[in-house]
Amino acid sequence: MSAPPEEKPTAPPAAVSYLARCMNRDGxxxxxxxxxxFAPIGQLLYLDRGIKMREVDGWVRLRLRYRSASGLPEGATAWLPAACTSPCTPPPGH
Known part of the structure; x- marks a missing residue:
């Protein structure tokens, strides 16, 4: 009998976090x-990201992990339509 072929190890896929959310469109x-x-507080741009803190009626509350491309400060919270965000891979160290 011949030995079964060796399986080659594969790299694990990048972990996608459903709490880490990325903007999937501009503006x-x-x-x-x-x-x-509710009052607008600014805009988030494509690939701005944050941590989902809450979801209510199709809206997601994000806490920004860094200053956004449009200038919202790190740690700011903002509500966005859930359709404008997608799960994403968290940045290293977060």
């Missing part, structure tokens, strides 16, 4: 609450 209007009736 997502960041709001102070979960809905169009």
């Amino acid at each position: 997502g209007s960041a709001r102070s609450g979960p809905g169009l009736g």
